[in-house]
Amino acid sequence: MLRWNAVLLLLFCHAAGLNAGEPLFVPHGAGAMGMAFSVTATPGHWNCFHNQALLATVPSSGFSVGLENRFMIPALSSKAVSGILACRPAPLALVATHYGNADYFRIFTGLGSAVKISNSISLGVQVDYISERGAGEYRDVSHVTFETGVTCLIPPALTVGVHLFNPLAPMNTLPSSIDAGLNWTQSEGLFLTLTGSKASNEPLSVQCGISWDVMQRLTLRTGYMSSPSAFAFGIGFKSGSLQADTGFLLNSMTGVTSSVSITWLIK
């Protein structure tokens, strides 16, 4: 009970300190995009970077590369690599992303880990280094911050997750965000997710998703996010230790954002 209270107190203290700033969009994985990023409580390689507490449930080590093309504009594309070492009791995760073009780009790197503090509760944390470069007289900036998350398994099939990004908002110009989500494993091969996400100076976004293993190797995903309003679709294909995912976000004003990622799981 004491641990519960400590965790909740930590999260609420950080949430109270959320401050202004531009929202920082860090894409992590085509599978997550296929479910409109409603993966705060959903296990998965890339999902561990949406909530580090999920690292505690990763069954095996793995590496992945991903590419995202926002609104089908090459200058707004992101490249990402990640790796997870499933060492016990605290797995290690590393992620690096590059967003932008030659004139402006942002490099995001993070190192995270997680522990199980009871059979059903996990706690994770990740330290982030963010570097932004602009052409001409724009000043280059760098930030160091961290993000943290917690997951709680409520039997028989419900997982609750909370994730907090950049609680140091009062000390830097980065935005903060807090996500709270549910993952409901309805049956084998079918799960539904729901996440509420609030970033500083942005309206609350409600995201939901559904993932269905229509065949042993083929997964269909879809989702919806309310702000910015967009439908999401995705397909995943597994073959041995390799997994390929693709995801699309459809916004009626800005068009299509696509993403693809390939993950190698070392079993």
Next chain:
Amino acid sequence: MENQISFRITFAILLMVLIPCHLLCQEESIALRESVEEILALSEDADPAAMLEEMEGLKESPVSINTGDEKEISRLFFLSEFQVIVLADHIRKNGSVVTLYELALLPAFDRNTVLLMAPYISLEPVAPKGGKSYSRTLVTMTASARFSGNENGTEGLRSLLKMKHEQGSFSFGLTAENDPGELFTLKNGPGTDFLSGYIEYEGKGFINRIIAGDFAVRAGEGLLFNSSQWLGSWLSSPSFMSGRSTVAPYTSTEENSYFRGISLTFGNMNTGVILFASSNRIDARIQFTEDSTATGVSNLVRGGIHITESQLEARNSLTETVTGLRLIAGAEKVRGGVTASATWFSLPFIPDLTEPENLHAFAGDRLLNLAADIRAGTGSVLFFAEAGIGLASPLTGSAGGDLSDPQADTTGTDPPGSVSTVGEMNISDSWAATAGLRAKPSGRVTFNILTRHYSPGYHAFHSGAFRAGSGSGNETGVAASLHIEAARHLFITAAADHYRIPWPRYRSSSPSYGSRIEIKGEYQPGDDILLRLAWTSSSREYDAATETGTARSVTHTRQHLGFVFDICPAGTLRLTTRASASIITPSGEKGYLLCQDFSCSFRAIPLKLWFRYALCSTGGWDSRLYAWENDLLSSFSVPSLSGEMTRSYIMLSWKHNDHIEVRLKYGFTDGTNNPGGTFRQEVKGQVRIGF
């Protein structure tokens, strides 16, 4: 005022006396009622009459599903071919269905579909048929009158006669109607303002069905033809798929959207041909030259009310001739169809091209439509798609087409598809496509998704595919819905639709966007109790009201919150408590509605009673709220309430035996607290005779 109070007291006493009674029958799905109300609130030109009357017709003569006969089951027009076949197979293999719960477990069915079916089906065991052919005649006579303090066109007597006779393979029907204020005259008319009829032959072999007279057509996903077009806008409906393709007798009182001629249906659900030809006179706004010669049509007129001079002038002023062909081929898991139709009008359409929203409007007097559709899948996944084109003819060579268009663009900058360029085939601006998926990954989850594109220049006058707006073209969007049994007795539905309107339209002088979101939760711990909470939000861009200059775009949002508590406390009485509220942004207008319904029937006497009392307070017309009412047979009532209003009605049904039923309804709407408001009363009476 004393009279009103005495009426209310009389109602209350009557109820208290009559409470110890006997059970009620199934009513429409609450989800359907809510959706009707919301769609009416969002779209003033939505007209659910044809579909709701079709549903009321089913209620009068429920589908006996335990026959296992595909033809009988397919009378449930909202079921797809797959669902009809699955249900018929199930009954043939396993015997009669005993409970509704059994249906929900079948592939391609779910709880929401079954709830939609419930009021319109009979689970009675089927008695073995004798050798003799039976005959049945049903006559429904309805008269209703409205009274209010001021004189307007809505006052007067509405009379309706519906008659249907079936004998063996043959049946015929007649519908005659006079709206309030319309005269019964034999001068240039058949007596009643609207008269419709049909003769139908249903065969068991190659000749499936022949209809002579008035009929309705549904084909594919409705890009060309869908008589139940309003159903397509129901976002939280169990499925986005259109019902099965069919030609059916027309029995509705909607006066302009049907075919009059002959239709032939050959073959069966998997392989067949539909041929039809129709020539019907419909209402249209006619343009005249100075010497009163009719030159063309500016627009069609809906509503079917013919009281004022302009309404009478528009009445039956345009002849629409349509010929159509549909080929169907398929197997158990895949079936497709091709539909073609040609339409001629007696006068050409000449839209006002000074208005930007009319640049893609239909021009000319001929229209050629082609479409192809496919449905495929198993029980858990169903895929459906349809694509079509609509090619409008040039004005030249048509009646009245020799007239040069005074509004024709001479700059050479016309957009494709406009009147001055319609001589060229412009397929890129004349096509439409819709495709979707219905998936049931587990018994507790159903998922629907649909994407659509209707070019601004796509025209089909009898289309009814899924879309948010009205008309046949000018919309692109994606819609999805999810139905979940989240826990025991707890059902959640979430749905969203995002669409873009690429070309200017009425009240929007630039491309615009819109969205709809619905979240509904229902808790039903038993058959006799139900709690329901629903939230819907609908947004669309419109021009801001500006005095000068280019209009700015403003997003109007309507949010609606509804709560329903439905209970049968003693199995003899049903009580329904309802509260709903609406909020409009950016105006900030708000409104609420409180509504209490009672219904009960009696053991000793064949009497059933319905009563409602509703209070409404809204900031204006935009935040108006609709409240579905039980009504006479074959009709429906969804009055709108705005301002400070009370609404109440009492309805009695006396079903003497299986052959005779009499219904009486009295209702009033008290709007005297509003500026210029009136106290409106209505009295309706109906006799149905079956023999």
